[in-house]
Amino acid sequence: MVSTSVRALTYAQxxxxxxxxxxxxxxxxxxxxxxxxxxxxxxxxxxxxxxVFKLTGGLIGKFxxxxxxxxxxxxNGFVGAAVGAAATGLRPIADLMFVGFVGVxxxxxxxxxxxxxxxxxxxxxxxxxxxxxxxxxxxxxxQHSETxxxxxxxxxxxxxxxxxxxYNAKGLxxxxxxxxxxxxxxxxxxxxxxxxxxxxxxxxxxxxxxxKADRPKEGTDITLxxxxxxxxxxxxxxxxxxxxxxxxxxIDLLSLSPLDEDAVLSSVKKTRNVIxxxxxxxxxxxxxxxxxxxxxxxxxxxxxxxxRLNAPHASVPYSPVLEAEYIPSPEKIAQAALSILE
Amino acid sequence: MRExxxxxxxxxxxxxxxxxxxxxxxDPFGGTFAMTKGLIQEFxxxxxxxxxxxxTGFVGAxxxxxxxGLRPLVDMMFVGFIGVxxxxxxxxxxxxxxxxxxxxxxxxxxxxxxxxxxxxxxQHSETxxxxxxxxxxxxxxxxxxxYSAKGLQIAAMxxxxxxxxxxxxxxxxxxxxxxxPEEAYELPIGKSRIVKTxxxxxxxxxxxxxxxxxxxxxxxxxxxxxxxxxxxxxVSPIDEETILSSISKTRKVVxxxxxxxxxxxxxxxxxxxxxxxFDLLDAPPVRVTAPHASIPYSSVLxxxxxxxxxxxxKACRExxx
Numbered sequence: 001m002v003s004t005s006v007r008a009l010t011y012a013q014x015x016x017x018x019x020x021x022x023x024x025x026x027x028x029x030x031x032x033x034x035x036x037x038x039x040x041x042x043x044x045x046x047x048x049x050x051x052v053f054k055l056t057g058g059l060i061g062k063f064x065x066x067x068x069x070x071x072x073x074x075x076n077g078f079v080g081a082a083v084g085a086a087a088t089g090l091r092p093i094a095d096l097m098f099v100g101f102v103g104v105x106x107x108x109x110x111x112x113x114x115x116x117x118x119x120x121x122x123x124x125x126x127x128x129x130x131x132x133x134x135x136x137x138x139x140x141x142x143q144h145s146e147t148x149x150x151x152x153x154x155x156x157x158x159x160x161x162x163x164x165x166x167y168n169a170k171g172l173x174x175x176x177x178x179x180x181x182x183x184x185x186x187x188x189x190x191x192x193x194x195x196x197x198x199x200x201x202x203x204x205x206x207x208x209x210x211x212k213a214d215r216p217k218e219g220t221d222i223t224l225x226x227x228x229x230x231x232x233x234x235x236x237x238x239x240x241x242x243x244x245x246x247x248x249x250x251i252d253l254l255s256l257s258p259l260d261e262d263a264v265l266s267s268v269k270k271t272r273n274v275i276x277x278x279x280x281x282x283x284x285x286x287x288x289x290x291x292x293x294x295x296x297x298x299x300x301x302x303x304x305x306x307x308r309l310n311a312p313h314a315s316v317p318y319s320p321v322l323e324a325e326y327i328p329s330p331e332k333i334a335q336a337a338l339s340i341l342e
Numbered sequence: 343m344r345e346x347x348x349x350x351x352x353x354x355x356x357x358x359x360x361x362x363x364x365x366x367x368x369d370p371f372g373g374t375f376a377m378t379k380g381l382i383q384e385f386x387x388x389x390x391x392x393x394x395x396x397x398t399g400f401v402g403a404x405x406x407x408x409x410x411g412l413r414p415l416v417d418m419m420f421v422g423f424i425g426v427x428x429x430x431x432x433x434x435x436x437x438x439x440x441x442x443x444x445x446x447x448x449x450x451x452x453x454x455x456x457x458x459x460x461x462x463x464x465q466h467s468e469t470x471x472x473x474x475x476x477x478x479x480x481x482x483x484x485x486x487x488x489y490s491a492k493g494l495q496i497a498a499m500x501x502x503x504x505x506x507x508x509x510x511x512x513x514x515x516x517x518x519x520x521x522x523p524e525e526a527y528e529l530p531i532g533k534s535r536i537v538k539t540x541x542x543x544x545x546x547x548x549x550x551x552x553x554x555x556x557x558x559x560x561x562x563x564x565x566x567x568x569x570x571x572x573x574x575x576x577v578s579p580i581d582e583e584t585i586l587s588s589i590s591k592t593r594k595v596v597x598x599x600x601x602x603x604x605x606x607x608x609x610x611x612x613x614x615x616x617x618x619x620f621d622l623l624d625a626p627p628v629r630v631t632a633p634h635a636s637i638p639y640s641s642v643l644x645x646x647x648x649x650x651x652x653x654x655x656k657a658c659r660e661x662x663x
Contacts, residue, residue, distance in 0.1 A: 100432070100433060101429075102428060102432075103427075103428030103429030103430070103431070103432045103433050104398075104428070104429045105425075106424060106425030106426070106428040107423075107425030107426045108425070109425070110422070110424075110425045111422060111425050111465050114636070115464045115465060115636050118464060118635070118636040119463070119464055119465075119636070141441070142437045142440060142441055143433050143437060143441075148476075150476055150605040151473040151476055151605070153604050153605045154470075154472055154473055154601075154602055154604055154605045154606065155602065156602060156633075156634045156635045156636055157636060257604065259604075280476075281476055281477065281478055283475050283476055283578060283580075283610055284472040284473070284475050284476045284605050284606055284607055284609060284610050285476065285605055285610075286605060287613075288605060288609040288610045288612075288613045289604055289605050289606075289609045289613075291609075291612075291613035291616060291617060292608075292609040292610075292612035292613045292616070292627070292629065294616075295612060295613065295615070295616030295617075295620075295626055295627055296612060296616075296626045296627055296628065296629065297626070299616075299623075299625070299626035302620075304620070305616055305617045305618070305620035306613070306616055306617055307617065308613065308617065312478075313478045314440070314478045315436070315437050315440040315441070315478055315479060
């Protein structure tokens with residue numbers, strides 16, 4: 001492929017394109033959230049923000065304030081409104097700015113969104129998408145830097161995806177919007193800020209299937225499982241390992257609930273060693289779940305115990321020095337791999 | 343409350359009929375499960391505060407009171423109500439000690455009731471300690487009988503960190519036929535206990551499921567197998583030493599948890615067992631949990647939702663041969 005054929009978008013541009021295409025495709029798609037346009041109610045500032053990470057820019061100008069609704073700081077209100085709108089026939093997207101804000105809309109997500117389909121005996125569909133941003137690394141301190149997808153995955157009735165690059169971000173957002181069940185999309189701040197760019201993003205609309213993992217690098221000696229941003233940490237660690245003569249396979253989980261057990265288990269059964277790299281707190285986390293599933297279902301294939309590399313069981317530090325130590329680094333991953341392989 | 347005048351109690355119906363003392367309604371509830379009965383009469387309305395249905399308000403008030411020097415016990419009734427006070431618990435209670443550089447202590451105890459006790463349906467029957475254990479900065483304990491319930495309650499209320507106590511509604515009315523000393527005593531937070539010794543398999547129970555494990559062990563004994571039962575008691579921190587030393591003896595482990603399975607305490611225990619006792623295990627760890635599904639209202643389905651003596655025994659037989 002010649003480089004001129006690569007249509008490189010940033011993660012935010014790719015998601016933004018998915019939103020524009022889904023809004024055009026289906027008039028029942030609406031968007032709600034704080035600053036999804038920005039400058040709410042003041043026409044001279046219309047679309048001043050387009051979302052904190054510019055994911056929703058341009059939508060209000062094209063589709064109007066009926067479908068693109070700037071809300072007050074009222075997560076419980078607008079997430080609840082989105083649940084109700086979904087139950088009555090619309091396809092809402094609710095933007096929960098930072099995932100730590102789940103504390104003020106947990107009832108809508110955990111008690112209404114995840115349970116309505118079940119409690120109404122399947123008579124109501126909730127074609128609702130919640131997007132939220134996750135992760136440390138940008139100096140936002142303990143309350144605005146969490147990852148937390150693990151607690152959403154804990155609840156039955158929610159599909160949870162964590163894209164890792166502009167290509168799958170565009171496809172997973174489109175898939176989430178078209179899905180008839182509630183889907184939460186976890187967007188990592190560092191990816192939206194540019195990490196992982198430079199890949200081809202088709203202009204045409206497409207979906208990336210929910211429930212499928214990806215394998216960005218094949219290898220034979222050890223499986224490194226990444227989630228969203230940590231997929232890059234795994235890919236960098238794989239390069240370090242390559243220089244030492246070891247071949248690492250990288251699995252990009254992408255879908256946290258449901259989990260692509262086949263992709264995970266078939267890789268682990270091949271390489272017989274596994275490291276799970278997760279930026280979330282370690283206890284009762286995605287990494288715990290993966291480690292447990294691998295131990296339970298691939299026990300006889302493993303040459304070494306599964307290893308989890310998480311953030312520590314500690315709040316996210318504000319200090320940039322400490323924050324840099326917080327997320328598992330490629331060096332730490334490579335070191336953990338070498339401790340098994342050498 | 344007698345021992346420490348800074349201890350206060352807050353919550354919905356912790357006395358009951360708030361504001362209606364004039365009409366003769368004093369303490370008609372004493373909490374949904376009558377756990378706080380009699381307190382308002384002995385300690386008065388300034389220490390026992392019946393609140394409106396306002397979890398974010400009174401849990402937040404509890405956090406503030408703890409930061410300012412009191413020792414609040416806050417009853418949030420059913421654990422599923424976390425959705426309306428998650429910000430206070432996850433963002434304030436769990437993080438304040440850290441964010442203030444250790445300069446503030448939060449000696450607060452939250453108690454929440456878990457699990458289905460007969461037809462409370464999907465929103466009032468959850469267990470959910472797993473999502474609390476996920477957060478650094480919270481200690482989480484799950485008593486399994488009257489003796490551990492009293493000892494852990496006192497330990498939580500004397501602890502200088504936030505402690506969340508998960509009380510299974512399915513244990514509240516059970517007659518345990520167990521001695522509970524009248525004098526005050528504490529069970530250490532962070533310690534599990536072996537409630538039955540055995541050599542063939544380790545069963546780990548949490549709250550209600552400890553009882554299930556003990557009954558399963560009795561059933562296994564009749565079939566010629568000796569199960570060891572570990573009563574977890576503390577889900578954060580986890581007593582790795584007790585668990586791993588039991589597994590190093592039995593070489594097999596079955597974890598029984600009535601919470602949803604994904605990213606759960608059962609996942610954590612299974613992962614820990616595999617990671618830290620890999621060479622000692624003769625069989626992969628086994629989890630017996632609720633299914634990944636909301637809790638049914640139908641009593642027939644509700645019974646099938648939770649791990650039973652039969653499902654635990656069957657899981658054990660599969661790895662014991």
